[in-house]
Structure formats: C-alpha cells, structure tokens
Amino acid sequence: MKMKNCFWGCAVLGMHDAIVSTIGLVVGLVSADATQYVILLTGVIAAVAAGLSMTASEYLATRADGRLDVARYCGAATGVAYIFTAAMVLMPFVFIANSVLAMLLSYFVAIAIIFFFNYVKSKLSGERFWPHFTEMLIICVVVTLAAFLIGECAKVLWGIEI
Numbered sequence: 001m002k003m004k005n006c007f008w009g010c011a012v013l014g015m016h017d018a019i020v021s022t023i024g025l026v027v028g029l030v031s032a033d034a035t036q037y038v039i040l041l042t043g044v045i046a047a048v049a050a051g052l053s054m055t056a057s058e059y060l061a062t063r064a065d066g067r068l069d070v071a072r073y074c075g076a077a078t079g080v081a082y083i084f085t086a087a088m089v090l091m092p093f094v095f096i097a098n099s100v101l102a103m104l105l106s107y108f109v110a111i112a113i114i115f116f117f118n119y120v121k122s123k124l125s126g127e128r129f130w131p132h133f134t135e136m137l138i139i140c141v142v143v144t145l146a147a148f149l150i151g152e153c154a155k156v157l158w159g160i161e162i
Helices: 003-032 034-066 072-091 099-124 129-157
Strands: none
Touching: 003 034, 003 072, 003 099, 003 129, 034 072, 034 099, 072 099, 099 129
C-alpha cells in the first residue's frame, strides 16, 4: 500500500515538473529565435540533467522523511516520469524544422499528457478529474507565459540572439 501511495506523488512531481520546465525552456528558446537543433539539444541536456537531479532529490527527500522502504522506488518513479515526459514534449522538434510549429505541437502534447494522467488517476482513485486537470493546465500556461516574456526581454534588452 505504501508503494501505491508513493507512486501518485512521485509521478505528479516528475511529470508536472518536466512539462513546466521543458515547455518553459522551449518557449523561452523559441521566443529568442533559437533553431530547431539548438532547442532539441538544449532540451535533451536539460531533461537528462533535471531527471537525474529529480531522481536523487526525491530519493533523499523520501529517506529524510523516514520512509526508507520506498525511497528508491519513489526516486526512480520521479526520474522516469520526468525523463519520459520531457522526451514526449521534445519529440516534435525531432520531426518538425519550423520551431514555432514544433513548439505549438509540444504544447498540445503537454496538454494531452496532463489530460491522460489526470483521467487515469481519476478513474483509479475516484478523485474528480476536472479540478486537477484545470489546476495543472493553469500552472503550465502561467509558466509558459513567463518563459516567453523572459525570452523576449533577453532578446530585446540584452541583444541576445541565438
């Protein structure tokens, strides 16, 4: 039972952090006029580094809470959820050269992941679907808009062109 309870929290942490940080990175780079390959390379490097960091952080946090029996499982679940989700969000950049179009498709992939995750969780746990889906979606949108504004500011204020 402890593993089951740990799974949802770990999956949410890895999945949602990957969506928010990867979409935020992608939008920031697209708004700074980065190429498809720069976005893809930066995204892969960031996803692997952050996924490994999330694995270690969740493991250490779970151990610090005294839940030694599930610490490895929670760490692995968080890291796998992060890397898998980030890979799915970055996938359009593998196939689409137009960075703006790939970014829009990445956003739809992220929305589909949020939808699917919350749908499955609501069916398995009996929790309500729409409040959780809406909350995750709003957070993703706010972070994306912030990343866009940061990219625009960097481009205009500091003259940064990629």
